[in-house]
Amino acid sequence: MTWYSFLxxxxxxxxxxxxxxxxxxxxxxxxxxxxxxPSRMAALGEDIEWIANRVFIPASLLAxxxxxxxxxxxDFYGFGDDWIVIALVLYATTFLAGLLFLGPxxxxxxxxxxxxxxxxxxxxxxxxxxxxxxxxxxxxxxxxMTVKPDFGDAGSYIWGVxxxxxxxxIIYWRYRVALVRxxxxxxxxx
Amino acid sequence: MTWYELWLFVHIxxxxxxxxxxxxxxxxxxxxxxxxxxARSAAYGKDMGSVGPWVFMPASLVVLxxxxxxxVKGNWDWSETFVVLGLVGWAVVSFTFFGYITRAMxxxxxxxxxEGPSPELGAEVGxxxxxxxxxxxxxxxxxxxxxxxxxx
Numbered sequence: 397m398t399w400y401s402f403l404x405x406x407x408x409x410x411x412x413x414x415x416x417x418x419x420x421x422x423x424x425x426x427x428x429x430x431x432x433x434p435s436r437m438a439a440l441g442e443d444i445e446w447i448a449n450r451v452f453i454p455a456s457l458l459a460x461x462x463x464x465x466x467x468x469x470x471d472f473y474g475f476g477d478d479w480i481v482i483a484l485v486l487y488a489t490t491f492l493a494g495l496l497f498l499g500p501x502x503x504x505x506x507x508x509x510x511x512x513x514x515x516x517x518x519x520x521x522x523x524x525x526x527x528x529x530x531x532x533x534x535x536x537x538x539x540x541m542t543v544k545p546d547f548g549d550a551g552s553y554i555w556g557v558x559x560x561x562x563x564x565x566i567i568y569w570r571y572r573v574a575l576v577r578x579x580x581x582x583x584x585x586x
Numbered sequence: 587m588t589w590y591e592l593w594l595f596v597h598i599x600x601x602x603x604x605x606x607x608x609x610x611x612x613x614x615x616x617x618x619x620x621x622x623x624x625a626r627s628a629a630y631g632k633d634m635g636s637v638g639p640w641v642f643m644p645a646s647l648v649v650l651x652x653x654x655x656x657x658v659k660g661n662w663d664w665s666e667t668f669v670v671l672g673l674v675g676w677a678v679v680s681f682t683f684f685g686y687i688t689r690a691m692x693x694x695x696x697x698x699x700x701e702g703p704s705p706e707l708g709a710e711v712g713x714x715x716x717x718x719x720x721x722x723x724x725x726x727x728x729x730x731x732x733x734x735x736x737x738x
Binding site: 397401404405408409411412413414415416417418419420421423424427428431436439443446447451535538539541542543544545549551552555 | 592595603
């Protein structure tokens with residue numbers, strides 16, 4: 397085993413935990429919202445904050461660090477490669493969104509739900525919508541990492557951007573429909 | 587974009603859903619247990635009873651099919667060590683997860699909801715969670731094998 401393959405293993409493993417874990421949080425959120433049980437929503441909000449701080453942030457940092465070391469260790473990749481520039485920009489966006497907003501907001505909503513605040517429902521729905529958009533971004537990074545496009549490869553870009561745009565459109569449309577239906581977290585799951 | 591790159595994207599995405607989802611599901615389970623609230627543990631059991639067949643099972647099938655397509659498109663030999671280990675590992679983990687753990691977890695969740703928590707059910711959940719964690723470790727070992735590709 398080479399140092400490069402070890403770093404690649406760490407990189408892939410951390411990305412797996414980060415992305416798959418993000419999807420699992422969505423699913424647990426949907427299940428909790430469908431239960432219409434405020435105490436379960438409150439517990440979920442606190443669990444998500446715990447997991448974000450102790451699992452997602454370390455996993456995403458390790459994915460980033462191992463990715464940087466992979467480029468340093470590699471003889472054929474460089475920080476100027478188009479797909480690496482794209483990945484770094486997308487990574488910074490999703491990491492900062494999680495650190496500065498999604499994680500703390502989840503904790504705040506957990507407390508609002510426990511207090512029975514009317515703000516809890518709409519804010520939960522907004523958080524669900526934003527965290528789904530974040531998930532689209534993460535899958536876009538995986539696409540970028542596997543296809544490794546350069547700026548001259550229009551076909552690969554179009555496929556990736558079109559797929560992401562469709563996913564974003566569906567997510568936003570479902571959010572708007574849920575708002576019209578009444579603005580409860582349960583409506584966001586329908 | 588080549589077909590190989592497309593299948594690799596699908597393969598890695600499926601792996602992320604299956605393994606990454608499994609890890610975080612374990613953390614949710616640990617948090618539910620640590621809360622000491624039987625209702626949360628029961629809800630977790632029920633959630634896992636539906637996440638298993640509706641999320642993990644399709645993801646594992648996506649991983650298998652895209653992996654087979656990668657071998658075909660990538661001109662890999664079926665006798666390569668990492669291919670053989672991948673197929674055997676997939677079979678062991680899939681049958682353990684979907685043939686046993688998911689069903690047993692669903693049954694325990696149902697019993698907890700109707701009978702309430704008991705030391706017997708608690709021990710059963712603990713045993714299933716331990717087995718699930720071992721399977722997740724096996725999956726990470728498979729990721730290692732896929733990345734390092736020993737023998738190539």
